[in-house]
Amino acid sequence: MNIKLVLKLVGRVLLLEAAALAIPLTVALLYREDPLPFLLAIAIVAAVGAALSALPAKSQFFTREGFTAVALIWIFTGLVGALPFLFSGWFATPMDAIFESCSGFTTTGSTILTDIEALPKGILFWRAFTHWLGGMGVLVLATAILPKLGIRSHYLTQAETPGPVFSKLVPKQSQTSKILYEMYFALTSAEVVCLKLAGMPLYDALIHSFSTAGTGGFSNRNASVGAYDSVAVDVIITVFMLLFSINFAVYFLILTKKWREALASDELRFFLSVVAGATAVLTLTNLGVYGHLGTSLRYAAFQVASIISTTGFGTADFVLWPQFSQLIIILLMFCGASAGSTGGGMKCSRVLLLLRGIRREVHHITHPRSVKVVKLDGKLVSEGTLHSLLVFVGAYMATIFTAALIVSLDGQSFAVSFSAALTCVSNVGPGLEAIGPSGNFAAFSGLTKGVLSLCMIVGRLEIFPILVLFSPSTWKR
C-alpha cells in the first residue's frame, strides 16, 4: 500500500477544494455577510492540503491505491465541507455539520436544518455548491484540471463514476473529464437561464440549478421548490432533473452527431419508460388526493423525476399519498438514475441487466442445456460483469439493511428506519413519515447521523471503495 502517494493525492484534491471555497466566500462578501467561516475553512484546508501534497512518494499506483484514494478523498471532502457550516455557528454539533456536508457532496439532499431560510446566503450557497461539485465528482474535476497527476488517473474516476461498466468518451482521461465538465457546466447554465426567465431571483436560480445538476435536492426555501408554486418552475426543474439523470455519454454521442446510437441506448429507453409508467400510475392513484387530472399529473411528474433522479426536491408531500403511491416512490429510490449521470441509486442499467438476468435464469431452468447471452445496447455483456452486478446488488441490500438496523436503535418506526437508510444509500434525500419531504433528520441521534453520513458516501461511491478502505487486507504489506 503506497499510503504516501494516496495522501499526496488527498492533499492535491484538498487544495482544489480550498480554491472552490473561494466561490461561496465571494457570495458571502457580496451579501455583506461574515466571511470568517470561509476564511478559516480555506486556511485550514489549504494548510492541510499543502502539507499532504508536499509528501515525497514513490509512484507505484495500482487498483488498491486507486480505491483507497477515492474513499479517503471523499471522507476528507465530507469533513472539509463541514468546516464552514461548523464555523458559522448555525449547526448545533460537529456531527450535524458533517451530516449536512456529506449530504451535500454525495448529492443526497437530506438535511438536519429545520429553518433553512434563516441561514446566511453564503452558507446556503456553499451548501448547494457542494451538490454541484459532488454531482460530477471532485475527482473527475481533479483529473480535468490537474491532468499531470502522474498516475493512472482512470483508477480514480472509474471508482467515482457510477455504473456497472466504466467507459471513457475519448482516449485520454483528462480530456474525458474536461468534456464531462463542459457539458455539465453548459446544462447547468441553461437551467439557470430558464429559471431566471421563469421569474426566479438569480440567487435562487443558482441554488436550484446547482441542486438539480448534482441531483442533490438542497433548496434555500423551507418548502423546497413547492415554495414558488409556479407551473413553469415545476416544469423546468422536472425536465432538468430528468436531463441530469441521463448518462452523459448520450449527450456526447449527440454532440458528435451520432443520433442513432444515442437514441438506441437501452438504458435511456428503460429510464424513460420507468419515468413515464410511474408518472402515469401515480397520476391515477393520486387522483383521489388532488381531484383534478392536470394537478395530479403535475405533482406526480415532479415527484417521480425528483425521486428517480435521486434529487429529492419536493412540491408535494408524498407522505400524504396513498400507500400504493408511497411504495412506488420507494421502488424508484432503489432504481435510481442512469449510469454515468450525476444521479444515485442502483442505476437503471443495473436494474435492466438484473431483469434480463432473471429472465435468462427462468429460461435456463426450463431448458437446462440452453445457452443464452445477455445483451445491452446490442452488445454482449460478459459473465464477469453480470457476476459483479449480482454481487453489487447484494452488497447494496446488505448495506441498507445494516444501516437500517443501526438507525432502528433510535426507536423510530420501521418505515422511518428503513427509508432513512435507503434514501441515504441511494442519495435521494427524503424518506417516509417523519423524514418525508416536509420533515428532516434533526431528531436522529449522533450515532445515526454518523452512520447515515457514511452510508451516503458508500452509496455515492457505489460501495466497494469504502469496503476496500476498511478491509484489513488492503493495509497488509
Next chain:
Amino acid sequence: MDIVIVGSGKVGFSLAEQLVKEEHNVTVVDNNEEALRRAGDQLDIMTVRGNGVSASALREAGVSRAGLLVAATNSDEVNMVCCLTAKDLGAKHTIARIRNPEYTSTIAELRRSLKIDMAINPENSTAVEISRLLRFPAAANIETFCRGRVELMGFRLQEGDFLVDSPLYALPDRVKKLSLLFCAVDRGGEVSIPNGSFVPKAGDKLYMVGRPDSLDQFFRQLGRYAPKVKQAFLVGGGKISMYLAAILDRMGIRLKIIEQSEERCRLISEKFPRVTVICGDGTDSELLESENLAASDAFVALTDRDEDNLIISLYAMQQGLSKVITKCNRENYAGIVRSLGLDSVISPKFVTASNIVHVVRGLQNSQGSVMNSLHRIAGGGAEAMEFTVGPGTRHLGVPLKDLKLRPGVLLAVIVRGNDIIIPEGSSFLQETDRVIIIARGGGVLDLNDIYASEFTAGGAMK
C-alpha cells in the same frame, strides 16, 4: 494524433504504451475482453471490444477521425482487411503487421492494392536490428530507412583518414562507385550539408547514407571495420533466424545455425546453402562446445523461450565471445539482464513498436505526401526523412539537373522497387518511389517543400 490500434497483443500493447507516452489519443480494439481490460487498466487509452475487420467496431473506435490505424492482430489477413476497411471509413494512414514470409515477396503489390501505407514485419525488423548490432558493434547512431534497405550513420574523422583534407569530388573511384552519399557534416556543432567541393577535416563528424553493404565497404576501405564479425553462431531457426541469415549471408558473414526441428533445418539449408545447419538442442552446452562455439565472433540466441536465450547467452559470454545478442520478449526484466552483463538484448515487440512510433513522429510532420519516417541527426541540427512520392508530388519525371532544391535540402537517396539510387543530374522522381531527404533546420513537412521557391509555383523550368 488520434490513433486506433487493432489487436491488444504484445506488439499492440507495447505500441499503445509508447504512443500514450507521446501524448497521442489511443484507442485499442480487440476481441479479447481480458486483454482489453489489462490494457485499459494500465494505460490511459480507450478500449473498444469487437472484431478488427468489422466496420461497426472500427467506427465505434473513431476510425473516421483517426490519423493512423495500426493493425497488429496475430493474423496477417485480418490486418490487411482491417486496413482496407479503415481506409474506406476514412482513416488517413494505415500500418499493417504482415509477418508471413509468403507475402513478403509481393508486399509492394499488396500494399498498393490494399492501400496500406506501411507493412511491418516484426521478425524482419528484429533481424535488421540484430544485423546492425553485429555489423557495427560499437556504432551508436545508425538510422534505417525503407525497412533496412537504406542506412544512415555517422562517424568521426581521424587524423590520417584518406578523406581528410581532400575535397569530396576528388575521392578515389573505389569510393565513388559505392552506393552512398555524404549527407551531413557536424563541425564543432555547426551542421551543414556538404557538396562536392567540401573538404573534410579531422574531428568532423560525417554522416553518410546509402546501401548497408556499401557502408560496410566504405568502412573497410577506411580501415575501421575491426573487430569484424566473421563467423556468427545462431541458436534457433525460426523466422527471425531466416531473415537474419539472409542479411548476414549477403554481408559475407559465415553462419552456424542450430535448430531442433529437422524439417526447419532442411528448409534453412535449402534457402542458404552456405550456412552450416546443425540439427540439435541449442541449449545443450556439449553440442555448443563440439561445434566450437568459442571460435565464433558473435552469438545470437533466438529460441522461442526467453529463459533459454538468457542461459545460453550467459554461457556464450563465459566462453569468451565478444558479441552476444539475446532475444527476450519480456522487457520488464531488461535491468536484471543487463546487470548480468548482457547488454545486447532485443525484444521483437519493442523493436516493432519503436519502428511504428518513428513513423508516427514522421506523420505528425507530414501533410500531403506520405512521410514514412523522420530521424533527427547531428544532435538535432538536421533531419533525415523518408517520403513516398505520390501523385501530388510536383516535377515527376524531370531530371534533377533541371530542378532547383531549396538551400539546406538534399535529396539523398531514391529507392525505386528494389533499386537504391544515389541521385545524379539525370535522375528523376516517379510515383511510388521512396526518397530520403536531408534537411537542415526543419521546414520540410511535405515532399513538395524541397523545391526552391521559384519552382513551387508550377511547371518545370527548361
